[in-house]
Amino acid sequence: MRNTYIRKTVLAAIIADLLISTSAHAQSQDPSADAMVGPTVVVSGIRSSLSSSLNTKRMQDGVVDAVSAEDAGKFPDTNIAESLQRVTGVQIQRNGGEGRYISVRGLGPEFNNVLVNGRTMTSDTGGREFSFDLLSSDLISKALVYKTSQPFLPEGGIGSTVDIQTARPLSGKVGHAFVLNGSGSYDSNSEKKTPNVSGLYSFANAERNFGVNASLSYTDRASTQNKAITDAWNYRDVSFINGDLNSKGLTMADVTTRKAFIPQSYGFQQENETRKRLVGNLTVQYNPSSTWKLTADALYSHLDQRNNVIAFSDWINPQVLGATLGSNNQIASLLRPGAAFYANNPALAGAGNLLGEANSNDMIVKGGDRLSVTRAFGLNSKWALAPEWKLEGDLNTSRTNSGSPDLWVVAGMVPTNGDVLSFGSTPSIVFGDGLDDPTKVRAHAVSNGIVSNTDKLYEGRLGLSWSHDIGYFKGLDTGLSRSQREVGRTEWNSDSWNTYSGYHLALPSSLFTVTPMENFLGGGAQVPSAYLSFDPYAYMNYLNQRSVLTQSNDPALYLNTSIYPNGPMAIDYTKPSSWAVKEKVSSFYVDSKWEGDRWSVNAGVRVVHVQSSSSGTSRVLLSATKSPNDTTYILNYGPMTTLMVDNSYNSVLPSANLKIDLTRDMLLRLAASKTETRPTLNQLGVSNSYGGRYGDVQAGGGNPYLKPMKSNNLDLSWEWYLSKTNYVSAAVFQKNVRDFLETRLVDTTLPQYPGEVVHDTRVRNGQKGKIKGVEIAGQYAFETEVEWLRGFGATANYTYVDATASREVDSGTPNCGYPGLSPQSYNASLFYEKSSFQARVSYNWRNHFSVDCGGGSTQPRNRAAYGQSDASLRYNLTPAVSLYADFINLNNARTHEYALNESQFLMLEDVGRRVNVGVRASF
Numbered sequence: 001m002r003n004t005y006i007r008k009t010v011l012a013a014i015i016a017d018l019l020i021s022t023s024a025h026a027q028s029q030d031p032s033a034d035a036m037v038g039p040t041v042v043v044s045g046i047r048s049s050l051s052s053s054l055n056t057k058r059m060q061d062g063v064v065d066a067v068s069a070e071d072a073g074k075f076p077d078t079n080i081a082e083s084l085q086r087v088t089g090v091q092i093q094r095n096g097g098e099g100r101y102i103s104v105r106g107l108g109p110e111f112n113n114v115l116v117n118g119r120t121m122t123s124d125t126g127g128r129e130f131s132f133d134l135l136s137s138d139l140i141s142k143a144l145v146y147k148t149s150q151p152f153l154p155e156g157g158i159g160s161t162v163d164i165q166t167a168r169p170l171s172g173k174v175g176h177a178f179v180l181n182g183s184g185s186y187d188s189n190s191e192k193k194t195p196n197v198s199g200l201y202s203f204a205n206a207e208r209n210f211g212v213n214a215s216l217s218y219t220d221r222a223s224t225q226n227k228a229i230t231d232a233w234n235y236r237d238v239s240f241i242n243g244d245l246n247s248k249g250l251t252m253a254d255v256t257t258r259k260a261f262i263p264q265s266y267g268f269q270q271e272n273e274t275r276k277r278l279v280g281n282l283t284v285q286y287n288p289s290s291t292w293k294l295t296a297d298a299l300y301s302h303l304d305q306r307n308n309v310i311a312f313s314d315w316i317n318p319q320v321l322g323a324t325l326g327s328n329n330q331i332a333s334l335l336r337p338g339a340a341f342y343a344n345n346p347a348l349a350g351a352g353n354l355l356g357e358a359n360s361n362d363m364i365v366k367g368g369d370r371l372s373v374t375r376a377f378g379l380n381s382k383w384a385l386a387p388e389w390k391l392e393g394d395l396n397t398s399r400t401n402s403g404s405p406d407l408w409v410v411a412g413m414v415p416t417n418g419d420v421l422s423f424g425s426t427p428s429i430v431f432g433d434g435l436d437d438p439t440k441v442r443a444h445a446v447s448n449g450i451v452s453n454t455d456k457l458y459e460g461r462l463g464l465s466w467s468h469d470i471g472y473f474k475g476l477d478t479g480l481s482r483s484q485r486e487v488g489r490t491e492w493n494s495d496s497w498n499t500y501s502g503y504h505l506a507l508p509s510s511l512f513t514v515t516p517m518e519n520f521l522g523g524g525a526q527v528p529s530a531y532l533s534f535d536p537y538a539y540m541n542y543l544n545q546r547s548v549l550t551q552s553n554d555p556a557l558y559l560n561t562s563i564y565p566n567g568p569m570a571i572d573y574t575k576p577s578s579w580a581v582k583e584k585v586s587s588f589y590v591d592s593k594w595e596g597d598r599w600s601v602n603a604g605v606r607v608v609h610v611q612s613s614s615s616g617t618s619r620v621l622l623s624a625t626k627s628p629n630d631t632t633y634i635l636n637y638g639p640m641t642t643l644m645v646d647n648s649y650n651s652v653l654p655s656a657n658l659k660i661d662l663t664r665d666m667l668l669r670l671a672a673s674k675t676e677t678r679p680t681l682n683q684l685g686v687s688n689s690y691g692g693r694y695g696d697v698q699a700g701g702g703n704p705y706l707k708p709m710k711s712n713n714l715d716l717s718w719e720w721y722l723s724k725t726n727y728v729s730a731a732v733f734q735k736n737v738r739d740f741l742e743t744r745l746v747d748t749t750l751p752q753y754p755g756e757v758v759h760d761t762r763v764r765n766g767q768k769g770k771i772k773g774v775e776i777a778g779q780y781a782f783e784t785e786v787e788w789l790r791g792f793g794a795t796a797n798y799t800y801v802d803a804t805a806s807r808e809v810d811s812g813t814p815n816c817g818y819p820g821l822s823p824q825s826y827n828a829s830l831f832y833e834k835s836s837f838q839a840r841v842s843y844n845w846r847n848h849f850s851v852d853c854g855g856g857s858t859q860p861r862n863r864a865a866y867g868q869s870d871a872s873l874r875y876n877l878t879p880a881v882s883l884y885a886d887f888i889n890l891n892n893a894r895t896h897e898y899a900l901n902e903s904q905f906l907m908l909e910d911v912g913r914r915v916n917v918g919v920r921a922s923f
Contacts, residue, residue: 045070045874046833046840047781050795051725052142054779061602062148062657062671063717063731065090069141069167078886078916080140080164081132082870087145088731088777088797090160091825091846096223096273097889097911100133103849104145105733106771106801107159108820111677111709115163117297117378119394120154122455124303124372124402126489127680128156134301134374136217136279138181138198141167147733148715149655149673151589151604152463152477158677158711158735166297169204169211170285177202183884183918188892189224189911190272196220196918209287217279225271226520228908229311230427232264233330233859233899236696239319241348245335245418245432247321248344255319255348261330261859261904262320266427267313268520268527271368278302291384297396299376307368310515312435312531314419315360321418326903333422338415338432360412360503361435362444363512365536367407374400388475390465399456406449406491409536411512413440414503425902436530438509443500443543445632448536448571449493459483474593477604481587487681488580496568498627498634499552500543511539521910544569553627554634575640579616579685579702583678585609603656610651610678614704615644616686624690624697624752632693633753643686645704651676665722671715679706679741683763690752697753699760707765712736725793728778740767740805740818743852771818773801791834798826822846838874843867851897861906864896881921888914 052068065087077083081099085092093101093109101109109129114121116135123130146153146161153161179200186193198217205211242254280300287293316336326332336359342348378396385391417432433440463479512532520527542548544567552558558568566572591604619637627634655673662668685702692698717731745761781793803821825846832839845867852861871887890913897907 045838046793046831047725050779050781050793054721054725054727056142056144058667058719058721060146061600061659062146062150063669063715064147065145067143077870078137078888079133080135080137080143083137084132084143084145084162085844086795086797086827086829086842088729088775089147089773089799089825090145091820091822091844091849093820093851094895094911095133096225096271096275097914098133098221098275100131101129102132102162103820103822104160104162105147105735105773105775105799106803106818106821106823108818110680111157111159111820113154113157113161113677115154115161116299116376117165117380118163119376119378119396120398120457120459120483120485121376122374122398122400122457122485124370124374124400124453124455126453126455126487126682128678129680130162131372133277134279134303134372135164136198136219136277138200138217139166139215139279139281139299141165141171147731148657148669148671149653149675149713150602150657151591151606151653151655152479154481155587155606155608155651155653155675156677158675158709158713158737166281166283166299167200167202167213167215168285168295169202169213169283170208170287172202172204172211172213174204174206174208177922179920179922181918181920183916185221186915186917187221187223188913188915189226190222192222194220194222196916211283211285213281213283215281217277219275219277219279221273221275223273223275223911223914225273226910227269227271228267228427228521228905229269229313230263230266230423230904230906231313233261233904233906234264234318234696235259235261235859236318238262238323238331240323241319241321241337243345244322245337245341247341249347250345251347259329260325261328261900262318263316263331263421263423263905265313265315265362266421266423266429266905267311267362268517268531269309269311269366270517270520272308273368274304274306276304293382295378295380297376297378297380299374299398301372301374303370303372305370305372307366307370309366309368310531310533311362311364311366312528313362313364314421314429314431315362315412316421317359328901330900330904331423332903333420336419336421338418340416341418359415360444361415361431361433362410362412363435363441363532363534365407365409365534365539367405369404370402371404372400372402374398388467390467392463392465393461395460397456397458399454401452401454403450403452406447406451406493407536408445408447409539410444410446411441411507411532411534411539412444412503413437414442423903423905425896425898425905426908427905431528434530435528436514436532438512438514438532441507441509441512441532442503443505443507444503445501446496446499446540446543446569447493448496448540448569449491450571452490454488455485456487457483457485472594472596474595474600476593477589477591479589481585483585484582485585485681486580486582488578489682489685490576490578492571492573492576494569494571495564495637496540496543498632499549499554499558499568501553501627501632505548505551507539508542511535511542521908540569557634575619577616577618577687579614579618579687581612581614581681581684581704583610583612583681585611598661599659601656601658603654605652605654608651608653608676609648610708611646611648612684612704613644613646614684614686614702615642616702617642618687621688621690621752626694633697635690645686647684647704649707651708651710665720667717667719667721669715669717669719671713671717673713674710675713676708676710678708679763683741692759697756697758699748699750699758700762703762703764706741706763707739709740709765710738711771722780723783725781726779729776731775732773733775734770734772736770738768739765740769741765742767767805767818769803769805769818771801771803771821773799775799791832793831793833794829795831796826796828798824800824819850819852822849836876839872841869841871843869859899859904862898864898864902866893866895867891868893880923881919883919884917886916888916 053066056066114130200215321335323334376398420430461481589606594601624633688701777797779795782789827844829842847865895909
């Protein structure tokens with residue numbers, strides 16, 4: 001941990017006094033603060049949290065924001081990401097209504113380096129983005145957001161570096177302390193109640209040379225997410241039939257073919273989710289002497305998320321009736337013909353890739369479970385070698401294992417009557433047939449697999465600090481670090497996708513259950529009153545019977561026991577497909593410190609060497625043959641092969657931060673730096689994938705030759721501290737970026753698909769541009785100005801980001817901006833705190849941003865503006881016991897996603913409201 005240099009000025013004396021007077025549980029940035037002893041004035045509640053965060057911000061060399069716990073085990077929100085969204089320039093992405101990822105200053109989660117107690121943590125994403133929902137906020141003391149780079153910070157955060165700090169026993173009270181917390185949650189969509197409990201124990205001896213902090217948290221949540229979904233918008237050849245659903249005797253002369261944007265499907269999905277999380281943390285501190293301090297940490301996180309996902313969808317083939325075109329050559333409405341239309345128009349029934357038989361109403365079960373286990377251990381040692389020399393060593397390791405079933409199981413009906421669809425910001429559909437008749441269901445495609453992910457990290461660092469007090473030069477910090485990280489993914493699959501694809505096999509009605517759709521999306525969106533649900537494993541077991549396989553698309557193949565000893569529906573554990581990326585990083589930094597009467601500077605450089613190795617094992621695709629009953633291909637794979645690719649590069653990353661005391665309470669900060677973010681580890685794999693249909697063959701995979709993304713940064717920040725709690729600030733920043741990643745489509749040919757153009761879409765370097773923005777923030781707690789205002793306070797901030805991006809010529813991907821970047825965002829909170837009562841209401845808003853530049857087929861996936869309001873209440877029955885209630889998503893905000901524009905609808909998600917009511921006791 002870098003030493004915080006307290007300047008010998010009047011301003012420094014005031015700041016030091018403020019630090020002493022804040023909550024005894026607040027974590028100090030100065031390593032020597034663990035042994036600080038003296039009188040304290042405990043300020044509790046919301047003001048304590050705001051004051052501690054403000055003191056942290058003021059003391060930093062660079063531009064830093066912080067969120068602090070009000071007290072031990074009392075973080076402001078139930079989720080760490082949801083607290084960080086109140087920091088200027090920070091936005092979050094939610095998973096099932098709960099914060100999971102953060103974006104900072106317009107840069108998505110992969111651009112933000114997240115540390116726990118200054119250490120890198122593994123994650124369950126397969127990449128560098130950190131899942132905040134793996135940790136419980138009960139364990140956290142403080143979270144710092146470094147917006148400007150400094151040499152001691154690990155490289156990787158073009159957007160920011162976030163350091164999550166757990167509580168330290170020698171920073172708390174002497175003696176034994178306990179905190180117990182119990183609550184119940186209610187989810188409005190699932191209408192279920194679930195328990196949450198946590199406990200924290202802390203001990204520090206009278207000499208303050210030994211302390212223990214242990215915490216355990218269990219969270220249980222049952223939720224339901226309701227969605228309207230379009231899988232993708234494709235730009236392809238579309239056959240426009242001149243007629244309506246009642247037309248008869250049409251011929252191919254009534255069909256016109258031209259390219260247009262067409263939706264792939266439209267339907268509805270319900271996810272019934274249970275999420276159980278157990279998190280434990282243990283910290284032991286021992287000071288063998290006044291000059292030597294040891295700290296050991298252990299962290300355990302177990303997340304068991306089970307999703308029961310069922311969807312029903314109106315599959316839309318590129319042959320449509322009565323279609324209207326909107327702007328940008330995209331279909332605005334259409335009639336989807338059914339079997340009765342083709343019976344009345346036999347001249348069309350066999351044309352254009354099985355026109356009459358491929359339309360379907362699909363029931364789909366998806367595998368969305370998420371089982372994740374993280375273990376982390378760390379040991380830190382600090383020595384004061386002499387008054388001016390300090391040495392710090394740190395060793396840590398972490399490992400995350402995660403896995404989930406990979407299911408996409410489809411059964412469907414061939415509709416008799418046609419459907420009416422219109423598209424826009426909110427599509428509508430009128431089904432010609434009901435979706436609740438189990439006697440009409442037929443078999444279709446099945447994908448059955450299991451995915452296992454591993455993320456292992458070993459990290460060590462050694463730092464030496466020299467303080468010098470002659471002239472302007474005040475000393476040097478220098479350090480070495482070495483890490484090795486390996487991320488891997490293994491998949492086991494069946495070869496079942498095209499076994500029955502095409503809807504030619506009728507199924508027994510006993511496999512399906514009529515399921516009502518009660519109050520789905522508030523009763524809007526013209527949702528049918530009922531649909532058919534089914535057990536995917538019972539469905540696959542039926543299809544895997546030898547007597548049924550005789551009716552498959554290729555009985556000779558699928559009944560061959562030498563190829564499929566357990567049938568094509570069974571997962572073949574003898575043929576895993578896997579990839580792994582091993583990354584070794586060595587770095588060295590030096591940071592010089594300078595100081596004058598009203599200014600201070602730290603300037604230095606970080607030098608990094610990266611060596612990566614990507615390997616993969618998979619089966620070679622030998623050939624692809626057209627399915628006899630569908631528009632897909634039957635893929636014929638050969639033996640397993642292994643491929644390995646090595647890559648290495650060096651980086652030099654200078655940075656400088658200047659702080660000027662304009663007045664006693666006013667600061668100006670200037671910063672310049674060069675930063676980089678390495679490609680997400682799962683993007684460096686050597687895997688290849690194949691899919692698509694006749695005339696639209698798709699390929700993809702990893703790219704082990706990706707280079708790091710780089711940015712040259714300039715920052716200017718003005719801060720005015722009105723009191724220990726109140727302030728206003730403004731900042732401007734600019735990032736000149738290059739070598740940013742883009743999902744680029746390249747058309748090629750493959751011998752396995754003779755006569756077909758293959759659209760190969762994968763991540764490549766190429767994008768460059770500028771990101772510049774403005775941040776304005778302030779907080780004010782009324783104290784003595786007006787009697788009736790006492791106890792009230794407010795915090796607010798606003799961020800504007802302007803970004804320009806240029807991509808490689810003919811990249812095949814629309815210019816959709818930077819993933820995670822919202823041009824504007826703001827949040828505001830109003831709180832009241834007096835005597836035994838606290839209340840807070842908050843509103844967070846961000847406007848549209850790109851989720852993925854290739855997330856809707858070859859089109860981008862964008863998320864529309866979103867604003868959510870939350871509230872909390874606290875009442876102290878006694879100084880040690882309090883009641884509380886948290887209300888999440890009071891305004892029942894919904895997430896809306898679209899492709900190129902808002903009329904290209906992709907998703908509308910309703911997660912409902914959530915209430916958490918509980919009691920907290922400390923003694």
